[in-house]
Amino acid sequence: MENGRHGDVLRVEGLQVRYRTPAGEAQAVRGVSFTIGRGARFGLVGESGCGKSTTANAILRLIKPPGYIAGGRVLVDGVDVLGLRDEPLRKLRWSKLALVMQGAMNSLNPVMRVGEQIADAITSHGEARPSAGELERRITRLLGAVGLPARAYRMFPHELSGGMKQRACIAMAMALEPALIVADEPTSALDVVVQRVVAQTLREVGERLGASLLLIGHDMGLQAQLVHRLGVMYAGELVEVGTVEAMFARPKHPYTQLLISSVPSLKERTLPKPIPGLPPSLVNPPAGCVFHPRCPHAMDICRAVAPAPREVGPGQVAACHLYGDDPRIGATGAAPARDAAGQTA
Amino acid sequence: MAAPVLEVRNVGKVFSRGLIKKEELVALDDFSLRIEPDRPTITAIAGESGSGKTTLALLVLGLVTPSSGQIVYQGRDTAAMSAREWTTFRREVQAIFQDPFEVFNPFYRIDHVLETVIRKFKLAGDRREGDRLIRETLSSLGLKPDEVLGRFPHQLSGGQRQRIMVARAVLPDPKVIVADEPVSMVDASLRALILDNMLRLKRERGISFLYITHDLSTAYQISDDIYVMYLGGVAEHGDVARVIEHPRHPYTKLLVESVPIPDPAAGWGENVELPPEDEVRQQTRGGCRFARRCPHVMDICRENPPPLYEVGPNQYASCFLYRDQPVKAAGGAGAPAGRPLPVVAPS
Ligand SMILES: Nc1ncnc2c1ncn2[C@@H]1O[C@H](COP(=O)(O)OP(=O)(O)OP(=O)(O)O)[C@@H](O)[C@H]1O
Ligand code: SF4
Ligand SMILES: [Mg+2]
Numbered sequence: 001m002e003n004g005r006h007g008d009v010l011r012v013e014g015l016q017v018r019y020r021t022p023a024g025e026a027q028a029v030r031g032v033s034f035t036i037g038r039g040a041r042f043g044l045v046g047e048s049g050c051g052k053s054t055t056a057n058a059i060l061r062l063i064k065p066p067g068y069i070a071g072g073r074v075l076v077d078g079v080d081v082l083g084l085r086d087e088p089l090r091k092l093r094w095s096k097l098a099l100v101m102q103g104a105m106n107s108l109n110p111v112m113r114v115g116e117q118i119a120d121a122i123t124s125h126g127e128a129r130p131s132a133g134e135l136e137r138r139i140t141r142l143l144g145a146v147g148l149p150a151r152a153y154r155m156f157p158h159e160l161s162g163g164m165k166q167r168a169c170i171a172m173a174m175a176l177e178p179a180l181i182v183a184d185e186p187t188s189a190l191d192v193v194v195q196r197v198v199a200q201t202l203r204e205v206g207e208r209l210g211a212s213l214l215l216i217g218h219d220m221g222l223q224a225q226l227v228h229r230l231g232v233m234y235a236g237e238l239v240e241v242g243t244v245e246a247m248f249a250r251p252k253h254p255y256t257q258l259l260i261s262s263v264p265s266l267k268e269r270t271l272p273k274p275i276p277g278l279p280p281s282l283v284n285p286p287a288g289c290v291f292h293p294r295c296p297h298a299m300d301i302c303r304a305v306a307p308a309p310r311e312v313g314p315g316q317v318a319a320c321h322l323y324g325d326d327p328r329i330g331a332t333g334a335a336p337a338r339d340a341a342g343q344t345a
Numbered sequence: 346m347a348a349p350v351l352e353v354r355n356v357g358k359v360f361s362r363g364l365i366k367k368e369e370l371v372a373l374d375d376f377s378l379r380i381e382p383d384r385p386t387i388t389a390i391a392g393e394s395g396s397g398k399t400t401l402a403l404l405v406l407g408l409v410t411p412s413s414g415q416i417v418y419q420g421r422d423t424a425a426m427s428a429r430e431w432t433t434f435r436r437e438v439q440a441i442f443q444d445p446f447e448v449f450n451p452f453y454r455i456d457h458v459l460e461t462v463i464r465k466f467k468l469a470g471d472r473r474e475g476d477r478l479i480r481e482t483l484s485s486l487g488l489k490p491d492e493v494l495g496r497f498p499h500q501l502s503g504g505q506r507q508r509i510m511v512a513r514a515v516l517p518d519p520k521v522i523v524a525d526e527p528v529s530m531v532d533a534s535l536r537a538l539i540l541d542n543m544l545r546l547k548r549e550r551g552i553s554f555l556y557i558t559h560d561l562s563t564a565y566q567i568s569d570d571i572y573v574m575y576l577g578g579v580a581e582h583g584d585v586a587r588v589i590e591h592p593r594h595p596y597t598k599l600l601v602e603s604v605p606i607p608d609p610a611a612g613w614g615e616n617v618e619l620p621p622e623d624e625v626r627q628q629t630r631g632g633c634r635f636a637r638r639c640p641h642v643m644d645i646c647r648e649n650p651p652p653l654y655e656v657g658p659n660q661y662a663s664c665f666l667y668r669d670q671p672v673k674a675a676g677g678a679g680a681p682a683g684r685p686l687p688v689v690a691p692s
Contacts, residue, residue, distance in 0.1 A: 194393070
């Protein structure tokens with residue numbers, strides 16, 4: 001299909017994920033939509049608990065009970081992941097998608113040599129069966145690509161440092177040349193120099209293979225250095241998306257503005273100001289704009305009507321009433337559609 | 346002159362590991378630090394994992410005994426303290442750790458955590474007084490007592506739990522708090538709140554902090570002095586503004602440069618390479634610990650360990666590039682930093 005080669009690698013449309021909890025259903029992801037182009041790097045940021053990992057897991061269809069996907073579509077190279085049966089899903093996961101998790105390094109098998117583990121991934125999930133010699137050459141190349149010495153092939157995980165293990169996991173994720181790498185806080189357990197090396201590795205290896213990247217994490221510095229476009233999540237919703245340059249230079253949503261201004265840096269010797277208040281309950285999210293209880297600009301309409309996403313700059317979309325009148329408001333007085341994908345609040 | 350509040354005097358700690366082939370791991374090597382008595386300070390201990398930061402925290406808290414050197418509190422060697430002095434020491438030197446979940450027992454209400462401290466150090470004459478003390482402390486940290494008391498740990502937000510940890514450390518009215526990565530598990534907004542709490546405790550209650558972190562940005566924002574650690578030794582130390590703004594040791598330079606700048610227009614510089622960790626540890630015997638990774642390495646660096654050279658006012662670097670400068674005098678921790686408190690932007 002035409003989507004396959006030229007279209008977006010990932011298309012998320014109106015994704016909804018809920019967790020059943022004793023207090024009721026937590027709406028962890030509420031109508032999230034975004035796309036990632038071929039070879040593009042997309043970042044997802046937001047406060048702890050805003051639904052970043054849940055979104056990533058839903059894309060890979062890794063949501064486990066008490067969680068479930070309550071709505072929306074996830075298209076990988078045009079194929080709807082959410083509708084797939086188990087066997088084609090398993091195939092697609094290995095051939096098109098790769099996941100690098102926080103602390104992925106701890107998922108290496110301690111009693112198997114690094115090279116053997118990568119070989120195992122290739123032979124049990126890949127299409128072709130390379131010869132032993134070909135396999136070893138391919139793995140050595142992969143290790144080299146993530147900056148590991150060839151001798152790492154014969155080493156056990158405990159012989160590698162944390163950063164080296166994390167890079168071995170990236171090598172493994174790259175082994176089947178995925179179209180999309182989903183990296184959930186891939187460096188947050190690492191020290192700053194190691195983090196820089198792992199980030200470089202992700203960028204270079206992705207560029208070489210033409211793979212796209214979905215980078216999840218709240219380190220704004222890392223995002224600024226690594227991604228092309230950035231999405232900001234708040235309480236399960238994607239409140240703003242734009243090019244990383246625009247998001248840092250001209251953030252439009254009040255939450256993005258507060259988030260950007262609370263980023264620590266080595267430039268200023270003052271503590272950033274905390275964002276006042278706490279994120280809302282996901283079981284009973286507030287009516288109107290989810291951010292209104294903490295928003296310094298909240299107006300009457302914000303308490304009653306959920307803002308629809310609208311264009312606030314070139315390639316930049318924000319869901320906030322500060323930007324233009326919603327044509328639907330006032331006509332009926334009813335709450336309008338919640339997002340571009342057309343779910344209602 | 347009054348004795349330092351806390352002095353770490355040439356402390357070394359060697360762990361041996363491996364059952365058959367005994368291997369010695371020098372976690373901390375000839376480390377010295379002083380917290381002067383004239384005013385409270387926040388001293389950052391920064392470095393990668395494995396650089397000896399947590400070992401230092403455990404040594405200062407008396408949870409691990411030094412292999413060499415002394416930990417001296419208010420002029421008394423902790424190894425030679427009477428039972429009574431030891432109790433005072435345990436009360437006046439408190440700790441805040443990284444993961445509050447490890448400290449809270451999920452089956453007890455959080456009141457229990459705080460009441461235990463009151464009982465252990467006999468902080469109150471009766472229950473009423475204890476309760477009042479708890480409420481006062483919680484309020485002073487920006488928590489509403491009625492919102493947190495009576496709850497179980499899982500019913501609190503991450504930020505509330507972390508501030509209860511701070512409350513627990515503050516209750517016994519300590520002189521020093523060792524905070525080991527207290528904000529590494531929370532996001533930017535909460536981090537600012539908790540660090541602001543630390544600044545206020547220093548200012549209003551005269552508590553000094555050892556702030557252990559791998560995050561240079563927050564070290565820069567709240568501390569007065571910094572020790573940059575590398576493989577168990579000090580690479581550079583001194584006034585935090587000097588060390589971060591004008592790093593002199595090649596390792597400090599690499600660290601500062603590796604902090605990703607939250608500005609897409611700013612580049613990250615050239616790629617860096619990491620040598621395998623096993624080689625690095627082996628290489629450190631004898632010479633400079635950083636020699637294996639240093640872009641400026643000279644012959645002398647492989648032969649002798651560099652002492653701390655005075656590279657600026659209250660700034661010391663352990664690097665032969667500065668061998669023309671005077672060697673830091675033993676014992677003196679340098680002039681105390683004289684700079685105004687960082688201002689917290691009003692919200
Ligand atoms: N297994 C689960 N059962 C119940 N609730 C869950 C479960 N997993 C996540 N949640 C809830 O879903 C919401 C979103 O969580 P998620 O892990 O996606 O956040 P996140 O943005 O990745 O946060 P962090 O930055 O802390 O990793 C949170 O309120 C969380 O408590
Ligand atoms: S819609 Fe209203 S409350 Fe929501 S972010 Fe915009 S101004 Fe603030
Ligand atoms: Mg997460």
